[in-house]
Amino acid sequence: MPVFLDTSDSTFEQSFATLLSAKREDSPDVDAIVAEIIADVRTRGDQSLLELTAKFDRLSLPDTASLRITEAEIDAAIADVPAAEREALELAAARIRAYHEQQLPEDKSWTDAAGATLGWRWSAVSAAGLYVPGGLASYPSSVLMNAVPAKVAGVSRLAVTVPTPDGEINPLVLLACRISGVDEVYRVGGAQAIAALAYGTDTIAPVDKITGPGNAFVAAAKRRVFGKVGIDMIAGPSEILVIADADNNPDWIALDLLSQAEHDESAQSLLITDNAAFGQAVAEAVEHRLKTLQRGPIAGASWRDFGAVIVVRDLEEAAELSNRIAPEHLELCVADPTALSQKTIHAGAIFLGQFTPEAIGDYIGGPNHVLPTARSARFSSGLSVMDFLKRTTLSQMTPDALRAIGPAAATLATSERLEAHGLSVLARLDALNR
Amino acid sequence: MPVFLDTSDSTFEQSFATLLSAKREDSPDVDAIVAEIIADVRTRGDQSLLELTAKFDRLSLPDTASLRITEAEIDAAIADVPAAEREALELAAARIRAYHEQQLPEDKSWTDAAGATLGWRWSAVSAAGLYVPGGLASYPSSVLMNAVPAKVAGVSRLAVTVPTPDGEINPLVLLACRISGVDEVYRVGGAQAIAALAYGTDTIAPVDKITGPGNAFVAAAKRRVFGKVGIDMIAGPSEILVIADADNNPDWIALDLLSQAEHDESAQSLLITDNAAFGQAVAEAVEHRLKTLQRGPIAGASWRDFGAVIVVRDLEEAAELSNRIAPEHLELCVADPTALSQKTIHAGAIFLGQFTPEAIGDYIGGPNHVLPTARSARFSSGLSVMDFLKRTTLSQMTPDALRAIGPAAATLATSERLEAHGLSVLARLDALNR
Structure with missing residues (x-):
């Protein structure tokens, strides 16, 4: 069971502060190893990539040309994707594209009273690289969420690197690359992929910006190449805060909490409610679902170690706590979610009403699922078309x-x-x- | 004299690559010291600030209350600012404000064919901290360029930290704080100021975002607190690229090149021209001006070590080279600067025509003077209102x-x-x- 807090308790403030400051992630310090890998790729280029791929992915490639996954190989891999999955991915891509097209900013120019002509112009990054993790964490939805905004922005060259451990790759990842207009795909992973994208090799031309999730090695490599190229945020474990009144189905709310908890033992799922009995009912529904969930052990550990049910006096208080939490995902399951959303200022994404489970936003809603974690929604935003554009100011x-x-x-x-x-x-x- | 390059020479490509990759800055590695300072401020708070201020700024403060520069102290300091300087600063602030107000983005919401209501909402960072260097590098213009966008964005609490070596402070810096609506000013500098802004002390409440220039200690501290708070870019030495045809006054162009070179021995001033004789004339004008310029030794070292005159066949070639350089400042002194500007895609700020010296943009034009350096205009933008806003996506x-x-x-x-x-x-x- 998770921790239960009540704002009426005298110990609340202390318990809440502990919850906010809980260190959920202990990243291993891999910086020295990563520095070596980057230096090696800069010095030895493709040869380094071949050797590191053999070492880390247990994949021996015959030559540097085979670092690239060809269009024919992609054709072959995606031929067997079932129609339902293909259609779902196409619908997701279309909806993500439609949403992100709305984000395209406009150029502006005006002449002021002094006679100065001022303004700015947006232009796309010329080349971008997208890191896609391999193995179990190889999510086609994540390819769409990164690649579609880049292409909407007008990035003319978009290169994907994805490790293929033992030569295996998820065909849906390749299909997502195809659907979103990725230009090049390479079977390279880890810090070596980030080094190749940042500095270039004979086979992989350098890019200007690198986005996409990855393990500790990838994160450390992105930090190291930042400055030479642009990078997106370094994302932490997933988080959800659900604010729900008693007029909800406890099982639905339980599933929403579990849909973040199942990502990772370090994920954090929080419920704020103005009804203690409802909070208890949700906690019971979580326990019930945990018994049968495929990823029950992971979700259970997350819920036990970092989950919480917080009982508040009223929704005003809920909004205040929400702003202190600044959650990545915020679900508002209350009678007037729009009114409440106007008070919850710091959040990566808000899902309004009981028919908008957070999972809709992970796949198909349209908004991006790459969002600020670890309270950084206080000062940063989710991934968008803007991440692939830059602004040049003009004066005459x-x-x-x-x-x-x-x-x-x-x-x-x-x-x-x-x-x-x-x-x-x-x-x-x-x-x-x- | 600087290096002269000609694109018609067979060795051009190699010389240009050398120029592009010139390492202009050797930052001392102060990370270990900075880590200690941050840890000390986190542990001992105000007491640490008092001790470090005594040590680094040779300023003994009687108590923690005197860490803050009071409104009365600001009143007293700015009373003697000459009217011309006050008016110039007020005009600059008004013009910067007018430009940045144009940048305020709009919220958006729509309902699509599936019946999903989607959109996003912008909101301001609640509290921001602005670092202002002390001593000679204490520029009031830099206060305006950081503080005005923050206030236009709607930041409700804006705190400035500025070291006051031996108790000295530039009254114009305080006047710039007053004019731009800064809420709190503290006489603290270095890594200790960044630590206080990020983690808070009894006297200085923590902020969500920190911007502003600083020395190696400040830069290292900003890197360290990034994640806990947002930061702006870590700026490198200044750069200017002037593209000029023969129909220009060589002395004006020489002064434009020198206005970056005088910032710093590591600054880089480049001229591209389609007329070799004009290039020569500009180089001569630079030498002439260097003889009398107050900061001649600095500007001369920069011009000698990192400056260049590049002769091209035509403006098409000039645009191509400009895009490879991706300069912080780009001046287009040609017959049709607008046409050329449409081909120079990667630049922080563009100044069009011979009556728009770059220095206008440093002070009074309106656009921001905090701009991407070291080729990062390929993937990033200058400081703007957007740096003090974040976007929350909405779906229902x-x-x-x-x-x-x-x-x-x-x-x-x-x-x-x-x-x-x-x-x-x-x-x-x-x-x-x-």
Whole structure:
């Protein structure tokens, strides 16, 4: 059973602080190993990739050309995907694409009263790399959530790296690559894949931005190449907070909590309710479901170690606690979810009403499922088209505009003792006033 | 004299690659010291701040209350600022505010054919911290460029930390804080200031996001607290690329190049021109100006070690090289700067035409002067209102919407072996179809 808290208890504040600061992830320190791998790939390129792939993935490739998974190989692998799965993946891709197309920002340009023409222009990153984990954590939905926004942004070259342990690959991952318009797929994983994407080898051209989830080695490698290329966030274990009143089916809420708990023993599932009896009913429903769930041991450990049921006086208090938690996923199963959502400011994604289980957002709703974890929703956002775009600001002065605002620039430059800055303005003003 | 390159030379490609990969900055490794400072501030809070301020800034404060610069102290310090400087700063703030107000993004919500209501909502970071360097590098313009976007975004609590070596502070920095609406100012600097902002002390409440420039200690501290709070980019030395045809005043272009070179011996100023004689004339004008410039030794070292004049066949080639350089600042002094700007895709900020010296953008143009350096304009953008906002995605299904798209989510969940995900959808569909 998880911990039960009640805001009316005198010990609540202390227990809640403990819950908030619980260290759920102990990443092994693999930085030294990763530094070596990156250095080796930078020095020896493809040869390093072949050797590391043989070592870590138990896969001996005959030559560097076979690092790439060809279109023919993709064709063959996806031919046997059952129609239901293919259609589900296509529907998901279409819905994710439609949502992310709405995110495309507009360029802007205007001329102000001084006569200065100002604005900005968005442009896509030229080349992006997407890391896809291998084995059990190889999720086709994750390919869509990364690749579709990149392509909507206009990334012209999108390369995927995916380890194929013992030569095995999930055909649905390749189908997701095909559906989302991925341009190149390589059977390389780990820190060596990140190094190849960042620095390039003869076979894999370097990219400008790397996104996608991975294990501790991949995360450490992404941190190391950051600066040379852009990276997305380093995601922590999944989290869900459900705020539910008594007018809900306890079993539905239990399943929503378990759908995060089953990801990982470090996941965190929290329920806030204004009805203690309902909280108890949900906890019982969780125990009942845990008995038969395939991933019951994982989900059970997560729920036992990091789960909580918090009883509050009213929904106002629920919103306050939610803002302190800043959850990755927030489900609002209350009579007026829209009203409550206006008070829950810090959250990666909000799911409104009892017919919007969080799992809809993992696959098919449209919004991205790559979201800020570990309270970082206080200052960051989920993955979006914006992650594959950058903004260039534009300014153009006329002689009149320079006359109007140039002197102030020269004054400030002088006060900052940056003489050439000031002279670059004054030399022009002198000529204009002559 | 700087290096002269010509794209017609057979050795050009090699020389250009050397120029692009020049390592301009050798940051001292201060990470171990910074780790100790952060740990000390986390453990001992204000007491640590007092001791470290005495040690590093040679400033003994009588008590923790005096860590804060009071409104009365700010009043007193800014009273003597000359009117011209005050007015220049106020004009700059107004223009930066007007530009950044244009950046405020809109919330969006729509209902699609399946009946799903989707969208997103932007909200401001609750509290932000702005680091302002002390001493000579204490630039009031930098306060405006960080503080104004934060306030335009709606950050309700904005705290500034600024070291005051020997108790000295630039009154213009305090005036810039006042004009831009900074809420709290503390006389603390270095890694200890970053630690206080990230973790909080009795006197300084913790923030959610930290921005602003700083030395190697500040940069290392920002890297360390990243994740606990958000940070802006870690900026490298300044850069400018000027693309100019022969129809320009060589002295103006020389001053533009020098206005970056004077920042720092590691700054990089590059000129691309389609006219070799004009390139030569600019190089001569630089030498002439260096003789009298206050910061001549710094600017001269930068120009000698990292500057270059590159002669190209035509502007098409100039645009290609510009995109490989991905400069922080790009000045287009050509007959049709707008046409050329459409080909220069990777740049932090573009200044169009001969009447738009880069220095205008440093102070008064309106766009932000905090921009991506070291080729990172390939994948990142300058500071903006967006850095102080985060996006929460929203979804709401109706029973009909869940009937329409829920089965595909359950199919994908099953294929990813995430049973509870699928059951959370199927349990609802079962009830709806009963």
